[in-house]
Amino acid sequence: xxxxxxxxxxxxxxxxxxxxxxxxxxxxxxxxxxxxxxxxxxxxxxxxxxxxxxxxxxxxxxxxxxxxxxxxxxxxxxxxxxxxxxxxxxxxxxxxxxxxxxxxxxxxxxxxxxxxxxxxxxxxxxxxxxxxxxxxxxxxxxxxxxxxxxxxxxxxxxxxxxxxxxxxxxxxxxxxxxxxxxxxxxxxxxxxxxxxxxxxxxxxxxxxxxxxxxxxxxxxxxxxxxxxxxxxxxxxxxxxxxxxxxxxxxxxxxxxxxxxxxxxxxxxxxxxxxxxxxxxxxxxxxxxxxxxxxxxxxxxxxxxxxxxxxxxxxxxxxxxxxxxxxxxxxxxxxxxxxxxxxxxxxxxxxxxxxxxxxxxxxxxxxxxxxxxxxxxxxxxxxxxxxxxxxxxxxxxxxxxxxxxxxxxxxxxxxxxxxxxxxxxxxxxxxxxxxxxxxxxxxxxxxxxxxxxxxxxxxxx
Ligand SMILES: Nc1ncnc2c1ncn2[C@@H]1O[C@H](COP(=O)(O)OP(=O)(O)OP(=O)(O)O)[C@@H](O)[C@H]1O
Ligand SMILES: [Mg+2]
Numbered sequence: 001x002x003x004x005x006x007x008x009x010x011x012x013x014x015x016x017x018x019x020x021x022x023x024x025x026x027x028x029x030x031x032x033x034x035x036x037x038x039x040x041x042x043x044x045x046x047x048x049x050x051x052x053x054x055x056x057x058x059x060x061x062x063x064x065x066x067x068x069x070x071x072x073x074x075x076x077x078x079x080x081x082x083x084x085x086x087x088x089x090x091x092x093x094x095x096x097x098x099x100x101x102x103x104x105x106x107x108x109x110x111x112x113x114x115x116x117x118x119x120x121x122x123x124x125x126x127x128x129x130x131x132x133x134x135x136x137x138x139x140x141x142x143x144x145x146x147x148x149x150x151x152x153x154x155x156x157x158x159x160x161x162x163x164x165x166x167x168x169x170x171x172x173x174x175x176x177x178x179x180x181x182x183x184x185x186x187x188x189x190x191x192x193x194x195x196x197x198x199x200x201x202x203x204x205x206x207x208x209x210x211x212x213x214x215x216x217x218x219x220x221x222x223x224x225x226x227x228x229x230x231x232x233x234x235x236x237x238x239x240x241x242x243x244x245x246x247x248x249x250x251x252x253x254x255x256x257x258x259x260x261x262x263x264x265x266x267x268x269x270x271x272x273x274x275x276x277x278x279x280x281x282x283x284x285x286x287x288x289x290x291x292x293x294x295x296x297x298x299x300x301x302x303x304x305x306x307x308x309x310x311x312x313x314x315x316x317x318x319x320x321x322x323x324x325x326x327x328x329x330x331x332x333x334x335x336x337x338x339x340x341x342x343x344x345x346x347x348x349x350x351x352x353x354x355x356x357x358x359x360x361x362x363x364x365x366x367x368x369x370x371x372x373x374x375x376x377x378x379x380x381x382x383x384x385x386x387x388x389x390x391x392x393x394x395x396x397x398x399x400x401x402x403x404x405x406x407x408x409x410x411x412x413x414x415x416x417x418x419x420x421x422x423x424x425x426x427x428x429x430x431x432x433x434x435x436x437x438x439x440x441x442x443x444x445x446x447x448x449x450x451x452x453x454x455x456x457x458x459x460x
Contacts, residue, residue: 002066002206003023004020004046004047006057016039026175026202029204029218030204030219030221031218032044033240034225044206069166076153078154080152087168088167091126092172135149138171142167142190176203176204177201212238235272242272244300246265248299325338326373329360362389
């Protein structure tokens with residue numbers, strides 16, 4: 001168990017948390033949610049001991065091991081992948097290294113003999129002989145081929161490094177696992193594997209994520225950071241969201257009769273009591289539902305901005321037709337014989353295990369690259385806009401925000417741009433709300449949303 005006792009954190013004069021009291025217990029997975037900048041990452045750093053509180057304490061049950069998903073992608077550059085993962089259990093790694101050093105000695109003294117036998121005993125007790133195969137299992141599960149298991153970290157690309165750091169955090173069955181946005185940069189297969197891993201994990205997990213699908217799958221509890229407080233709900237993200245919406249509705253309908261409110265609450269409870277992430281949580285969930293009083297729930301202070309594309313003109317039925325497209329790089333075929341048709345109203349997500357294939361497809365249909373074979377044809381009514389994977393060229397300019405936005409707008413008045421960029425003010429998010437040309441709406445291009453530079457993480 002890890003408990004947070006009367007914790008307050010001030011940064012300068014501003015209090016990020018005030019008097020927070022929470023206990024995180026075994027068998028539960030806590031999803032930490034909150035708007036951008038609410039303090040989720042900071043809270044995890046406090047829990048891990050990386051950041052001191054202004055007042056209050058964090059207490060971990062003695063003997064329990066806490067493990068954290070590290071964010072520094074270069075820290076282990078000089079180590080092998082296997083060593084990095086095993087370092088997830090610091091004591092085990094220390095024993096392995098000390099043993100190796102003693103065995104490598106040419107003059108092996110009696111003292112060394114005693115020391116090494118003590119180490120061997122501790123090593124066996126910690127399941128040390130299984131360490132490499134356990135680490136390999138985690139790496140394979142996350143999609144890292146056995147060929148890479150003994151590579152040096154610095155030779156891995158960014159996305160593989162992220163997976164190794166995740167395997168490191170998960171290694172050795174920690175008692176408390178802290179994960180800050182673990183699904184960032186993971187492919188769909190790795191996310192699915194992580195979900196299964198966390199559902200089966202029997203100890204305590206505290207995870208920050210902006211991915212509501214992931215949170216709904218893995219979380220038994222939701223910790224919401226809002227109003228400088230952290231409120232705990234026995235349920236997943238949907239449960240938190242729905243109860244907060246219910247609270248808002250009931251607060252707005254102040255004159256609604258008590259009886260009607262009670263009925264609405266009971267219906268809500270019934271709907272959610274059938275929906276539990278883990279069966280063993282049923283009891284705590286039932287207790288929580290029995291005590292649930294909507295009046296005590298503060299409606300969330302979060303706003304949920306929407307992105308609405310309004311085309312300049314109504315589009316025709318035909319959006320795009322692709323026939324027999326082929327692309328390759330250095331003689332390696334990325335895709336061939338790709339045929340599809342997109343019609344008005346379709347919403348299409350493109351997925352590929354090879355990011356080069358995805359980029360090639362979009363570069364081709366935007367006319368920035370020639371296909372090896374095949375053809376494509378946009379509908380008569382279509383104009384296009386494109387946000388490439390490498391978007392740095394957009395930012396190589398000294399224009400101010402309004403002038404920069406003007407480049408994509410028919411109406412260049414500042415008032416219009418500000419009105420149409422409400423998120424810009426809140427979130428430094430700039431491009432998406434510039435009115436888009438009549439087009440295959442950019443929202444169909446999944447990469448658009450994956451572009452970190454232009455994308456605020458959605459606030460859950
Ligand atoms: N060392 C620091 N000095 C000054 N301000 C800081 C420091 N660390 C965090 N902050 C501020 O504290 C707030 C919380 O930051 P934090 O990174 O914890 O938010 P978050 O909820 O994780 O946001 P996101 O969803 O964007 O990851 C922010 O306003 C941030 O600017
Ligand atoms: Mg954060």
